[in-house]
Amino acid sequence: MKQRLSTILLLLMMPLLLSAQVYRTQILSPKVMSLQAHLADAWNKAPVIELHSEQQVSISFDEMSHEYLRLAYRIRHCNADWQASSMNELDYLEGFSENDLPEGATSEATTVEYTHYELNLPNDDVRLKLSGNYVVEIFDRDAAEEEALLLQVCFSVLDRKIGIDAKVSAQTDQAYNDKYQQLSFELQTPMGMIERPDSDIKILIRQNRRCDNQVFGIPPYMTSGNSIRYQHHPSLVFAAGNEYRRFEISSH
Known part of the structure; x- marks a missing residue:
């Protein structure tokens, strides 16, 4: 009976283990193109910044329309394997974890209409208190839940110890x-x-x-x-x- 119970418990736990999300930089909407993430003012460098420095991560993308969208972003702390950590946001963020995205710039005289968005982190709305891995998710506040998330970008904050x-x-x-x-x-x-x-x-x-x-x-x-x-x-x-x-x- 104990062996059977253990087997049942293991089978019940497997979906929970498999559902742990591993974050990676990716576009999640067909309406988004040209995603870039890098060290600000250095397009060829990875999105890695030093803690408590003036460095910023630069994120940019195009939304393929001129439609007005209420876009926002939120930041999550991740562990070493890019799964969401169990830390409280008050421990790793100063400011708000969820903020409005800066207004985009619409294209002019182009064959295809698009709106270009840019975001630099950290900024006046949110600062990072700890080193580690982070993911920023950009979403549409007015879209249905299953269509709201447009993209996610992974970046790292380092604190030189070695x-x-x-x-x-x-x-x-x-x-x-x-x-x-x-x-x-x-x-x-x-x-x-x-x-x-x-x-x-x-x-x-x-x-x-x-x-x-x-x-x-x-x-x-x-x-x-x-x-x-x-x-x-x-x-x-x-x-x-x-x-x-x-x-x-x-x-x-």
Whole structure:
């Protein structure tokens, strides 16, 4: 009877586990196009800002109409794997978690009508009190609930506590000066700050801001004093993506 009860409880819990949402930057409405998210005034840098600095995350997109919309945004704090954390918003936000989006600029003399919107975070309405991962959701206040959410953007706030020394080499564990690159890096932490590197540190690696081949949660290769090294792991080898392949020309 106990075994059967345990099985039933497990089956009942599985939908709850599977329903935990993992946030990612994405467009959720066919009416939205041209979504961009980056460090303000630096279009080629990831949306990552330093805590208590003047840096901002810049978000922009086009809504494909000239229709007046009451758009708004809300900010949520996420844990290391981009699921919503259990923190109270008073602990990580100063101001309001939900605010009106700045008024957009309508297109002029274009074949297709659209309205361009821009949002910078943090701003006068909301400031961030903690480092970590965040997601901002932009929605239409007047739309039906199932159609209200237009897009979501993930960004991070960092608080520098440790040093990082990283190297990328074409001499990899898979090939030598071929079509791969291998990453190795070392963390320099204050003595006693990290007690259990395997569980206390969450590593996320992205190649040129790509999410399709990102690496999450690799273990340390070596720990010595205040140094934690990550190297010689298969997940640290990336395709180089060089369009110029090696070839040989022989003359006779």
